[in-house]
Amino acid sequence: MIKINSLHKSYVMGSNSLHVLKGINFEVAEGEMVAIMGSSGSGKSTLLNILGILDEADEGVYELDGREIKNLNEKVAAKYRNKFLGFIFQSFNLINYKSALDNVAMPLYYQGVKRNIRMEKAMHYLEKVGLADWATHLPNELSGGQKQRVAIARALASDPKVLLADEPTGALDSTTSYEVMELIQGINDEGKTILVVTHEDDIAHMCKRIVHLKDGVIIEDTKVEQVRVKDKSHV
Numbered sequence: 106m107i108k109i110n111s112l113h114k115s116y117v118m119g120s121n122s123l124h125v126l127k128g129i130n131f132e133v134a135e136g137e138m139v140a141i142m143g144s145s146g147s148g149k150s151t152l153l154n155i156l157g158i159l160d161e162a163d164e165g166v167y168e169l170d171g172r173e174i175k176n177l178n179e180k181v182a183a184k185y186r187n188k189f190l191g192f193i194f195q196s197f198n199l200i201n202y203k204s205a206l207d208n209v210a211m212p213l214y215y216q217g218v219k220r221n222i223r224m225e226k227a228m229h230y231l232e233k234v235g236l237a238d239w240a241t242h243l244p245n246e247l248s249g250g251q252k253q254r255v256a257i258a259r260a261l262a263s264d265p266k267v268l269l270a271d272e273p274t275g276a277l278d279s280t281t282s283y284e285v286m287e288l289i290q291g292i293n294d295e296g297k298t299i300l301v302v303t304h305e306d307d308i309a310h311m312c313k314r315i316v317h318l319k320d321g322v323i324i325e326d327t328k329v330e331q332v333r334v335k336d337k338s339h340v
Contacts, residue, residue, distance in 0.1 A: 106267060106298050107133040107156065112165035114151055125151045126162070127321035133267075133300065138293040138331070140309035141302045143318035149302050150271070152318065156300065157190055157269050158182045170266050187215055191260030195272035197252040199244040205231060205255045206240040212263040223262075230258035234288060250281035257288060261297075268292065268299045274308055286311045287334035307332070 112129040115122045125148045133139055143149040154160035155167060158174055167174045169189055177185065191212075192198075199208050206227050213223035231237050234254040244252055253273060260268055270289065274282035286308060293299050293313075301312055309315045310332045317325040 106135045106137075106170060107131070107300075108166070108168040109156075110166040112152075112155065112162045112167065114148075114155065114160070114162050125321050126155075129165070129321075129323060131316065131323065131326075133298060135266075135298055136293070136296050137314060138290070138299045138312045139301070139314045139316060140312035141300060141316050141318065142304065142306075142309050144304070146320075147318040148321040149318050153269060153271055153300070153302050156267075157192060158186050183215075187212060187263060189266045191263065191265035191268045193253070193256050193260050193268065193270040193273045195275035197244070197249075197256045197276075199252060199255060199259075201244050204241050204243060205236060205247065205251075205258075208244070208255055209258045209262050211259060216263060227258070227262055230261050231255070233261070234258045248281075249277050250284060253277065253281075253285050254288065257285070257292075261292065266298060268297055270299065270301045272302055272304070274303070274305065282308065283334050290331075290334060 109129055109131040112126050114126040115124045129152065141149050141152065151160065155162050158177065174185065200211070206224065209230055210223045210227035213226060228237065228240060231240055234257055236251060236254050236258070239247060239251060247255065273289065274285055277285060289299060289301070290311060301308065303309050310329055311334060313331045314326070314328045316323055
């Protein structure tokens with residue numbers, strides 16, 4: 106599903122160049138649930154931006170679902186993002202003046218799906234995350250956990266190949282974090298490929314594989330015994 110070979114990325118900072126990714130090699134098979142860990146400055150955000158087609162590598166190869174992602178203009182990049190990728194952010198990134206239902210329907214609007222069909226699909230995904238009764242509510246009427254559930258429903262609405270979750274529990278308390286991770290595990294159980302960037306060890310162990318980045322290189326890549334949230338007695 107994802108293949109990365111000898112990926113390099115540098116940023117020019119004034120008269121200096123900062124080499125952020127230093128030859129990353131990385132593959133993710135369809136249906137995997139992978140945590141990407143690393144301290145601030147390790148390169149994990151840069152890697153996620155490249156995977157999300159929000160940034161481009163200087164060197165190396167990135168293939169997504171058999172297509173090489175290279176030299177895309179913004180229109181094509183946006184089309185690929187909409188078709189292949191769903192994003193879940195720490196800060197939710199919901200549109201404040203739109204209802205939960207309208208927020209979930211947004212990716213389908215950009216795909217040109219007719220209004221009645223996109224609303225039907227959006228309601229289906231709100232039901233999936235347990236928020237059908239909150240469809241007409243605005244984001245400021247929702248709790249943090251509910252906002253993240255809306256964001257997950259939005260990420261799923263266009264049926265992407267890969268879900269990219271950037272610190273999806275970073276703004277949530279531990280109980281709500283585990284509820285959100287249980288939902289994400291359930292989505293993965295249905296076959297969706299998911300990458301979770303996190304700095305929290307317990308969240309990483311709710312995935313099936315942990316990749317550690319340090320100073321722009323992968324220092325460890327290990328399959329782990331997945332901790333199932335529903336097995337935790339305090340959830």
